[in-house]
Amino acid sequence: MLEILLPLKRIFLEHKILPLKTINKLLTLTFILFSSVLFAQKSPILYGVLLDEHNVPIDGVSVYYDVPSGRVTTTTDRSGFYSINIPVNTPVNVFFSHISFKLSSIENVEMGYNDSFEFNSFMLTGTETLNNIVIDAKTGRKRVEGITNISPETIRKIPGANAGVENIIKLLGGNSNNELSTQYAVRGGNYDENLVYVEDIEIYRPFLIRSGQQEGLSFTNTAMIENVDFSSGGFQARYGDKLSSVLDITYRRPKGFGAEVEASFLGGSLTLESLSKNKKWSGIIGARYRDNSLLVNSQETETNFKPTFADVQTMVNFKPTDKWELSFLGNMSQNKYHYQPLTRQTNFGTIDEPIALQIYYDGQEKDEYETYFGAFKSTYEVSENFKFKVIGSIYHTQEQEHFDILAQYALGEVDTNIGSDTFGEIQSARGAGSQLNHARNDLDALIVNAEVKGFHDIKSNLIEWGVKYTREDIRDRLVEWEVIDSAGFALPAPVIDTPINDQPYNPYTGPLTPYQNVRATNFVEINRVSGYAQWSRRAKLGSSDIWMNAGVRAHQWQVNVYGNSGKSQVTMSPRGQFTIKPDWKRDMLFRIAGGLYHQPPFYRELRDSLGVVNPNVKAQQSIHIVLGNDYSFKLSGRPFKLVTEAYYKKLDDVNTYTLENVRIRYRANNDAVAYAYGLDVRMNGEFVPGTESWVTFGYLKTEENYRDKGYIARPTDQRLKFGILFQDYVPNIPSLKMYLNLVYNTGLPGGSPSYADPYVYQSRLNDYRRADAGFAYVFTDGTKAYDKGHWLAMFKELSVGLEIFNLFDNQNAITNTWVRDVYTKSQYGIPNYLTSRVFSIKLNARI
Incomplete structure (x- = not known):
């Protein structure tokens, strides 16, 4: 699906058919719809757009994580869009690396079958870095459950x-x-x-x-x-x-x-x-x-x-x-x-x-x-x-x-x-x-x-x-x-079988309880x-x-x-x-x-x-x-x-x-x-x-x-x-x-x-x-x-x-x-x- 969407995006950008924001919204919606249709896929997906502090898309950001079999990586395109498959039910740390920006990461990304998670963020220059973030891939599930x-x-x-x-x-x-x-x-x-x-x-x-x-x-x-x-x-x-x-x-x-x-x-x-x-x-x-x-x-x-x-x-x-x-x-x-x-x-x-x-x-x-x-x-x-x-x-x-x-x-x-x-x-x-x-x-x-x-x-x-x-x-x-x-008169329990108490007019002769x-x-x-x-x-x-x-x-x-x-x-x-x-x-x-x-x-x-x-x-x-x-x-x-x-x-x-x-x-x-x-x-x-x-x-x-x-x-x-x-x-x-x-x-x-x-x-x-x-x-x-x-x-x-x-x-x-x-x-x-x-x-x- 991405092989189809990304070339379309490049065509829209090169010929200025639509504004960048509109393109991102359309592609994100299309991506979600296709993900729902192709629900039988096994690999969960992490995707999103990376921008700099001036809201400009960053091209060429390396997005990767390491597993025992090696490193899995992808890069952002000219619109800052990226998409990467995440291993099923296995927590990984995802890194965002670019020569002009400080290294950023998302810790402990763990997803189940058919999950998808949209993570859009900013990358900052200078000495500042993004906070480490823990993604809960069950967020979408909680939303539909009313949690x-x-x-x-x-x-x-x-x-x-x-x-x-x-x-x-x-x-x-x-x-x-x-x-x-x-x-x-x-x-x-x-x-x-x-x-x-x-x-x-x-x-x-x-x-x-x-x-x-x-x-x-x-x-x-x-x-x-x-x-x-x-x-x-x-x-x-x-x-x-x-x-x-x-x-x-x-x-x-x-x-x-x-x-x-x-x-x-x-x-x-x-x-x-x-x-x-x-x-x-x-x-x-x-x-x-x-x-x-x-x-x-x-x-x-x-x-x-x-x-x-x-x-x-x-x-x-x-x-x-x-x-x-x-x-x-x-x-x-x-x-x-x-x-x-x-x-x-x-x-x-x-x-x-x-x-x-x-x-x-x-x-x-x-x-x-x-x-x-x-x-x-x-x-x-x-x-x-x-x-x-x-x-x-x-x-x-x-x-x-x-x-x-x-x-x-x-x-x-x-x-x-x-x-x-x-x-x-x-x-x-x-x-x-x-x-x-x-x-x-x-x-x-x-x-x-x-x-x-x-x-x-x-x-x-x-x-x-x-x-x-x-x-x-x-x-x-x-x-x-x-x-x-x-006022000097002990009050007994007000229950039905208690003797009548009309003090101080008459002395109370019942038990003191x-x-x-x-x-x-x-x-x-x-x-x-x-x-x-x-x-x-x-x-x-x-x-x-x-x-x-x-x-x-x-x-x-x-x-x-x-x-x-x-x-x-x-x-x-x-x-x-x-x-x-x-x-x-x-x-x-x-x-x-x-x-x-x-x-x-x-x-x-x-x-x-x-x-x-x-x-x-x-x-x-x-x-x-x-x-x-x-x-x-x-x-x-x-x-x-x-x-x-x-x-x-x-x-x-x-x-x-x-x-x-x-x-x-x-x-x-x-x-x-x-x-x-x-x-x-x-x-x-x-x-x-x-x-x-x-x-x-x-x-x-x-x-x-x-x-x-x-x-x-x-x-x-x-x-x-x-x-x-x-x-x-x-x-x-x-x-x-x-x-x-x-x-x-x-x-x-x-x-x-x-x-x-x-x-x-x-x-x-x-x-x-x-x-x-x-x-x-x-x-x-x-x-x-x-x-x-x-x-x-x-x-x-x-x-x-x-x-x-x-x-x-x-x-x-x-x-x-x-x-x-x-x-x-x-x-x-x-x-x-x-x-x-x-x-x-x-x-x-x-x-």
């Missing part, structure tokens, strides 16, 4: 109180109104409905955490990431059994020695990587430390806060042959959360009637979460058409949540007289009382997985399958109670067997390109509580995707995906609000349909992409829950139905030349119907969201960068008091508004070479910056604290506010 690919550089640079992968996910299909948490909800689901994989290995999170400020560190180490893929719905059968989303992360394979250091007022990290001389062994290790006291001390509650969040994570790879790779992924983390609240005053109400809640605390909280994780993975390429993986992993967590906190409160009107000595204080109490919370919760969980996956590439068909066995052994003790004393009391000890074993099979194919439909996927998952499990086995349950989940790219001038494709999705209950979904385990909880199920459009275009010569997705979920056998900060308490039954529908729109591209920015918008409505009582908003019913990730630099000082993370979400349902009927309490929290900004001076980013004696010569990257969290000092609330007014018998929802404005200094260095 969002997130740049590791974007993840590292965008500021946030909990910076990392989850910080970006919250602006895509996910959302969250808690900057202290790494948890996110996607399209009406909750925090337990999201799959997270690192290197094909499923990742678990601690069980007992109830507040985002206790989380410390996400499992994912940002400094080790090479690739991040995210799907917010309609994902394939090869991914596991959850209802909402998939986050799929790949760690970096080192190409040599490297080190990275990050330090700020919130903590720091150190990452080291290396490659053996024979290139068979490679390893990367990262250690992190985090201290959230800077953020938590900006809240209304004055505390003595001593957190320690630390982890060490490593990945070691051994490649004895070109076809066989062995990998080990390990992680150890220890999170100690010591918290001693002192005082709090929250002002609310109206300007005409200001009200305040003033609390004095006594006691403390000591929470500790220790997790150990190890996984082995073996990948073997049997032939060019067959590859399989064997994966084994162990996850062990030991958690304790111990606290005794006495809160003595006064609720009343605020003195608004500016000249008064008691200005801002409570002058007329409406209610006074105390609340004692006690917990001695301990959990020990061991989860073991063994899995086999197979991949068969047969002409233009890809067959994938997998079988997985999981054993969960969980030992859990809950001792948790709450005593409320209001806690207002809330949870006591349970559970020894639970769960055995699971799951598997999947799916088929994918690229083809032509007339002159249009199409891509199809169909698959099914099966899951069998049985819960054993104290030796008593529940029912053996089985689910089947068929799923499918269809994408078409019409033969249009515009680069646009349309996608439909969906199926029947099941979520077999994990341990927390089996445990009700009183701590009792129901071994026969059924899997929640969802019929999920996603319609998507993907449009790539250019504005002012810069690339942009607009992605639009409309979705609908019909949920049955719903296990309803309450949401308290980040703790989820289930009813452990399947007595509800629900639905969710909405629209997500995202545009990303180079709003500023050389930098990528994102703008997102989402609409969501999700409601549930419990036992035919009518539809009410689910705890994650967040109607509107708007987010911006923006990068910029000062034109006259290009080394001075600016990064902005802007979020606006409408308010979530505000919850309800303990034992209350949620159908009675349908108030909402205020809208969530937050802006985090980062300003950095980049001394070097690797694009400029320095003499050996220069102090920057040893650095690949070095920057120092200022981060401002909650730039506009918005007061955002995460939940309500419910307080009684003894005179009016009313209950007030007092907002629990999150962090205020905080400043931090940050250093990044890579060598």
Whole structure:
């Protein structure tokens, strides 16, 4: 095909039939169309156009790579166009060489059968060189699958109180109104409905955490990431059994020695990587430390806060042959959360009637979460058409949540007289009382997985399958109670069989019981067997390109509580995707995906609000349909992409829950139905030349119907969201960068008091508004070479910056604290506010 196209191009140029840009576009389109028609070809192709800094095509650039059998090379023509065949499933380094330009390269180019990748770039004169770039030849496949690919550089640079992968996910299909948490909800689901994989290995999170400020560190180490893929719905059968989303992360394979250091007022990290001389062994290790006291001390509650969040994570790879790779992924983390609240005053109400809640605390909280994780993975390429993986992993967590906190409160009107000595204080109490919370919760969980996956590439068909066995052994003790004393009268639990309490008019003669009391000890074993099979194919439909996927998952499990086995349950989940790219001038494709999705209950979904385990909880199920459009275009010569997705979920056998900060308490039954529908729109591209920015918008409505009582908003019913990730630099000082993370979400349902009927309490929290900004001076980013004696010569990257969290000092609330007014018998929802404005200094260095 190239033998035909290139002479045609020369003819067009010599006779000036068409402008150069038009010729390149026509030939590129023709090349793609012919590649689709000739889909049976085996060799993948790397192609593109090389220009100098003045946008002039470079003739005679040598494009080559080396393989054991010798060097494969080609050259660019007068229009700067090149095309070179790449070996199948074999990583190679491609070089661009010209006598007038500095040598440039693309590292680790690896493609599968029939893949093609367009790489257009500039070659620079002088002492500057192109950055090394890793090409992911699966980019086109991800686009048709509806998977969002997130740049590791974007993840590292965008500021946030909990910076990392989850910080970006919250602006895509996910959302969250808690900057202290790494948890996110996607399209009406909750925090337990999201799959997270690192290197094909499923990742678990601690069980007992109830507040985002206790989380410390996400499992994912940002400094080790090479690739991040995210799907917010309609994902394939090869991914596991959850209802909402998939986050799929790949760690970096080192190409040599490297080190990275990050330090700020919130903590720091150190990452080291290396490659053996024979290139068979490679390893990367990262250690992190985090201290959230800077953020938590900006809240209304004055505390003595001593957190320690630390982890060490490593990945070691051994490649004895070109076809066989062995990998080990390990992680150890220890999170100690010591918290001693002192005082709090929250002002609310109206300007005409200001009200305040003033609390004095006594006691403390000591929470500790220790997790150990190890996984082995073996990948073997049997032939060019067959590859399989064997994966084994162990996850062990030991958690304790111990606290005794006495809160003595006064609720009343605020003195608004500016000249008064008691200005801002409570002058007329409406209610006074105390609340004692006690917990001695301990959990020990061991989860073991063994899995086999197979991949068969047969002409233009890809067959994938997998079988997985999981054993969960969980030992859990809950001792948790709450005593409320209001104006000297102890309040018993508001349950039906409690004697009538009409104090102070008549003495209460019933038993003295806690207002809330949870006591349970559970020894639970769960055995699971799951598997999947799916088929994918690229083809032509007339002159249009199409891509199809169909698959099914099966899951069998049985819960054993104290030796008593529940029912053996089985689910089947068929799923499918269809994408078409019409033969249009515009680069646009349309996608439909969906199926029947099941979520077999994990341990927390089996445990009700009183701590009792129901071994026969059924899997929640969802019929999920996603319609998507993907449009790539250019504005002012810069690339942009607009992605639009409309979705609908019909949920049955719903296990309803309450949401308290980040703790989820289930009813452990399947007595509800629900639905969710909405629209997500995202545009990303180079709003500023050389930098990528994102703008997102989402609409969501999700409601549930419990036992035919009518539809009410689910705890994650967040109607509107708007987010911006923006990068910029000062034109006259290009080394001075600016990064902005802007979020606006409408308010979530505000919850309800303990034992209350949620159908009675349908108030909402205020809208969530937050802006985090980062300003950095980049001394070097690797694009400029320095003499050996220069102090920057040893650095690949070095920057120092200022981060401002909650730039506009918005007061955002995460939940309500419910307080009684003894005179009016009313209950007030007092907002629990999150962090205020905080400043931090940050250093990044890579060598």
